[in-house]
Amino acid sequence: MPELMMEQKSMRDMLGDVILELAKTDPKVYVLDGDLANSTKINTVAENLPHKFLQMGIAEQNMIGVAAGLATIGLQPWVSTFAAFLTKRCLDQVSVVVAQPKLDVKLLGAYAGVLNGCAGKTHQAVEDIAIMRSLPNMVVLAPADTYEVGQMIEFANEYKGPVYIRLTRDPVAPVFTDGYRFRLGEAAKVKEGKDITIISTGSQTGRSLQAARDLEAEGISAAVLHMPSIKPLDVEAIVRAARETGAIVTAEDHSVLGGLGGAVAEVLVEHCPVPMLRVGVQDKNIQSGSNSALLDKYELSAAHVADRVKQCLLKKRIGG
Amino acid sequence: MEMTQEQLKTLKALAASTRKLIVETVHYANAGHMGGPMSVTDLLVALYFEVMNIRPDQPDWEERDRFVLSKGHSAIALYTVMALRGYLPVEELKTFDKIDSRLQAHPDMGALPGLDMSTGSLGQGISAAVGMALGAKLTGKSFTTFCVLGDGEAQEGQVWEAADVAVRYALDNLVVFLDYNKLQQYGWEAPNQSREVPIQSPETKWSAFGWNVVTIDGHRFEEIVEACDRAKSHKGRPTIIIANTVKGKGVSFMENAYLWHSKVPTRQELEQAITEITAGGDR
Numbered sequence: 054m055p056e057l058m059m060e061q062k063s064m065r066d067m068l069g070d071v072i073l074e075l076a077k078t079d080p081k082v083y084v085l086d087g088d089l090a091n092s093t094k095i096n097t098v099a100e101n102l103p104h105k106f107l108q109m110g111i112a113e114q115n116m117i118g119v120a121a122g123l124a125t126i127g128l129q130p131w132v133s134t135f136a137a138f139l140t141k142r143c144l145d146q147v148s149v150v151v152a153q154p155k156l157d158v159k160l161l162g163a164y165a166g167v168l169n170g171c172a173g174k175t176h177q178a179v180e181d182i183a184i185m186r187s188l189p190n191m192v193v194l195a196p197a198d199t200y201e202v203g204q205m206i207e208f209a210n211e212y213k214g215p216v217y218i219r220l221t222r223d224p225v226a227p228v229f230t231d232g233y234r235f236r237l238g239e240a241a242k243v244k245e246g247k248d249i250t251i252i253s254t255g256s257q258t259g260r261s262l263q264a265a266r267d268l269e270a271e272g273i274s275a276a277v278l279h280m281p282s283i284k285p286l287d288v289e290a291i292v293r294a295a296r297e298t299g300a301i302v303t304a305e306d307h308s309v310l311g312g313l314g315g316a317v318a319e320v321l322v323e324h325c326p327v328p329m330l331r332v333g334v335q336d337k338n339i340q341s342g343s344n345s346a347l348l349d350k351y352e353l354s355a356a357h358v359a360d361r362v363k364q365c366l367l368k369k370r371i372g373g
Numbered sequence: 374m375e376m377t378q379e380q381l382k383t384l385k386a387l388a389a390s391t392r393k394l395i396v397e398t399v400h401y402a403n404a405g406h407m408g409g410p411m412s413v414t415d416l417l418v419a420l421y422f423e424v425m426n427i428r429p430d431q432p433d434w435e436e437r438d439r440f441v442l443s444k445g446h447s448a449i450a451l452y453t454v455m456a457l458r459g460y461l462p463v464e465e466l467k468t469f470d471k472i473d474s475r476l477q478a479h480p481d482m483g484a485l486p487g488l489d490m491s492t493g494s495l496g497q498g499i500s501a502a503v504g505m506a507l508g509a510k511l512t513g514k515s516f517t518t519f520c521v522l523g524d525g526e527a528q529e530g531q532v533w534e535a536a537d538v539a540v541r542y543a544l545d546n547l548v549v550f551l552d553y554n555k556l557q558q559y560g561w562e563a564p565n566q567s568r569e570v571p572i573q574s575p576e577t578k579w580s581a582f583g584w585n586v587v588t589i590d591g592h593r594f595e596e597i598v599e600a601c602d603r604a605k606s607h608k609g610r611p612t613i614i615i616a617n618t619v620k621g622k623g624v625s626f627m628e629n630a631y632l633w634h635s636k637v638p639t640r641q642e643l644e645q646a647i648t649e650i651t652a653g654g655d656r
Binding site (some may be wrong): 083107110112114115116117119120121122123124125126127128130145149150153154155161169197 | 412417436439481482483489491492494495496497498499500501502503504505506507508510514518530531535537538541586595
């Protein structure tokens, strides 16, 4: 089955352009890099506005502390490195000097998820949502496409406090058009459907949308609810989806433990229990490989999402 | 800046008051640290009463000098000095380490105005101080950032990440004190002494990283204040002041005794401590 047919773009290309514009127009914005600017594409700032670019070297823990110090004097640091290092290596730093004191630090976690260009387990982050959403005061966002990346960065610039934006490396097809506005804590219905709802986040929304369209041909009507804001979470939209369609599949390029699937399960158990299944990394070590091989191995492709939907519908029909 | 005998006497009296309040507070709270707060007392008194450009009645004043207690477990010393300086009522020290208190076991900048950074997880404060000094450079502000680092804390790798970046950005508006009391909580047993020094040859290490290094007696106010003056006039590099101190300073049975790192004094020990601090108050 073909994956996405539309023109695919990488979030990082968008990121470089948007951050450069922001750094040009907002005097409080500075970019901190952990020696990955040419991978994350934030080198646009280094090349065009060198005085707004602060190289912190391969020393991420210090980078978080420096960002906190900058924020205390009214600046808005944008910390950019791979999600794996930002969330796992620097968890204590992010917790103590950014999240707890609610400082205005923006955290850009690039190369999140499994699809990160054959770098393998040390560079993949499938725990970052779980980690970051457990921190008090932390806002956790995962855009579906490049358009939403721009919207989220605009939001984060206005918002006073820590924001983690999870960015994936794989090229993604457009999900949103120019009229869409990202709003904190609001889910976006990207496809209507009456039999079941797929709740997805990040670049997995594109694959979920593809799955839902493919399912139409088989007579299954699946709604797709994109969850760009994992914290705060749109509890109301989740409960409404459960009530309206009676079954939920979550989908994320992340571990099924503690991420979107975990968050949605918590809501359903407390408010509206319905049959539910989770698409995501099933508590496994991750290997390196091509994107298509990884999608297949960790069962994240549109075809895998469609299969999960069918399994969940079976649970719904037999009342389990 | 030459200090008068009168100033010196005042600072010594303040240090004695601070040490007495520390011992009392830890005794009544039945929690907290002893050794480190007593070793860092004179540094904090010098900074808050002589060196730093601050306005206690306006704790968020933008031009103020910044201070980061990287060794956050010495919080009680900082709270006490801040109380004596007018940031909070001395009475409030009784709430130390209690639920809903502004005086949390480790400094929480969200709780108490005047705390420039939350600390407690070791090795992190110095990075934030680097950020403040860097921010001052970026925005053309003239304030100085001061930081007190523990010698045990210097075992954290992040400290050396910060040391490297501070030199790359030529942060001559950053002054770090190393509270070199030569003991950590437990550490390593040494053959000829009770415990190994937490960090050996700090002068060599900080020099190798490119810092301006000054070594002083961390209990002599004249030396502390003069070292700060020298640090502020040194251009192009950050300064570290290696302050030789005594853990548990001022109380005979606490001095150089690693077990007093976080031990709570009994009623009898409290009384003896107060007597000794009072007797040695103007030393």
